[in-house]
Amino acid sequence: MRVGIPRTLSYFTLYPLVQPFFEGLGVDVVVSPESNKDILDEGIKETVNDACVPIKLLHGHVAALKDKVDILFMPRLVSLDGKNTLCPKFLGLPDMVRYSIKGLPEIIENRLDLKKGKLELYRFLFRIGRRFTDNKLLILRAIWRARYNFMHYRKLLLQGFTPIEAFSLLQKGHNAEVQPQKGQIKLAVLGYPYTLYDNYISVGLLEILKSYGVNVVTPEMVPKQELQRMSKKFNKNLFWYYSNCVVWACKYYLTDKSVDGIIHVTAFGCGPDSMTNKLIELETKADRKIPFLTVTIDEHTGEAGVETRVEAFVDLIKRKKGIL
Amino acid sequence: MQVYLGIDVGSVSTNFVVIDEDGNVLVDLYLRTRGQPIQVVQDGMRQIEEAVAGKNLEICGVGTTGSARTLTGVVVGADTVKNEITAHAVAASFLVPNVQTVLEIGGQDSKIILLRDGIVVDFAMNTVCAAGTGSFLDHQAARLNIPIEEFGSLALQSRSPVRIAGRCSVFAESDMIHKQQMGHTAPDIIAGLCDALVRNYLNNVGKGKEILAPVVFQGGVAANVGIRAAFEKALGVEVIIPEYFSVMGAIGAALLAKSAVKEKGQTDFRGFAISDMHYQASSFECKGCPNLCEIVNISVDGEILARWGGRCGKWETMRKTG
Structure with missing residues (x-):
């Protein structure tokens, strides 16, 4: 089973959470390539005309992933802090993409709305986990791993690393050189x-x-x-x-x-x-x-x-x- | 005597100046780029060579600016390659020491620079759209069959300027044609166009900026007295046009070259021989990754001098390592 994650939009916020989570479930994670001319061109072709560049780019990333994965991770993000709402394009993302691009695999489009409480994040992950396995213990362990990795990621950001630097630090373990x-x-x-x-x-x-x-x-x-x-x-x-x-x-x-x-x-x-x-x-x-x-x-x-x-x-x- | 050369290669014009140690302009040259930046630079260098010949002037530093600054920098061997905003600000504050606002309208871009106590505190540049810049005026003058040099003085003859939409040059043009077919006189239409350009400039480029006197107006369009009058009317202050308004970028580049050489101790200037060398620019699409960058090669007599245009930097480094 391969799950595809577009390397844009919420990728820079949620990847350190969902990547260890999916791996904990025994699912392979496939990330689209870094944005490039092909991806943008493809995105411009597929997207409604008056969308902003980031949304066009997302369409390009999805197009680059669709034939390589069994399922796409593109949740409906409503609130990430329990107070404020995301841009409407995030709320309607799965629908927008589904009606623009043909031949898509299944989409994980679960709703994430932390206005429902802090535990909602774990319930969100749990619901996703149930799609892949019935083993509740395995899901809980994956969530635990994800949570640990994510907290570490947040800490790195506060130390002044950009998300990209933090990603590679997390991958290489803790021995990567810290360059002030x-x-x-x-x-x-x-x-x-x-x-x-x-x-x-x-x-x-x-x-x-x-x-x-x-x-x-x-x-x-x-x-x-x-x-x-x-x-x-x-x-x-x-x-x-x-x-x-x-x-x-x-x-x-x-x-x-x-x-x-x-x-x-x-x-x-x-x-x-x-x-x-x-x-x-x-x-x-x-x-x-x-x-x-x-x-x-x-x-x-x-x-x-x-x-x-x-x-x-x-x-x-x-x-x-x-x-x- | 030690002198410094500044070259500003813009979309429409290419300017050269030679200044002495105290910043006095000894030679100034205004050429049309005509889409051939390398040739025009070589041409200009030949003319500069003639102008300085026999006067015991030694070029001790070269600076380039303008949209072709990198290309020109490689061709002549520049000591400093600077963006046009910094170059214009340096020149304006050198020639008008207490200047607080610089309005600059060139061939393809327009900018506003705010200085306080000789330091740039804010600037803005037009976005991708070239509405209201020199090339549009050029185009309209050609359409009306009026030499661009007379455009401004014609505007001053106007008694009641017509109102023209200045936001977009395509709309402005249809507006002008409409007014002309209705029977308005050319001076009224041209004056209306000047007003529209200034309105557009102040609304877009000058949006929200605190424009304080002394105001300096420079760039090729400053030659147009109609635009100057429209600025004075709109701002309600006197607008100063420096003597060398059309080559201010080049003056700035020369001044920057002077200080760069002071720091480095020597110049990278390749000499006047460059006007007879055979420079060649070629480009190709790199197929190394899906970005398909357009790589530009600059070679002289068959030897690669510089490469740029790539996102990853591999072509640029290949040059350094041979």
């Missing part, structure tokens, strides 16, 4: 995990920044309780989970005063970001000291445009600090 960042300036790069850590769609933004000698921090590196604390500084929350994380992380880095600038990465045509981007802009404006840049990503591979802006932005900060 040695840049001259520190930037908060805000955005959704599936745009930030997907090297293809972000046109290698994190790599570019590294090559300029920039230390990068992201929303994933802010402790959950700090995000909660920041949420109280706003009169009203946004409706969407990932958007809230971004806005609160922005507030956290502004309050914490350790960053030299903020970059917001947004996908062209992202609905929730029309609010998120403006809110971040207003927050940084109110602060007055921290430079702010918006980077918009889209289907076109506009590397030159992104590079020019980011290079100028880094120059601005270095000149301000007198490094250049």
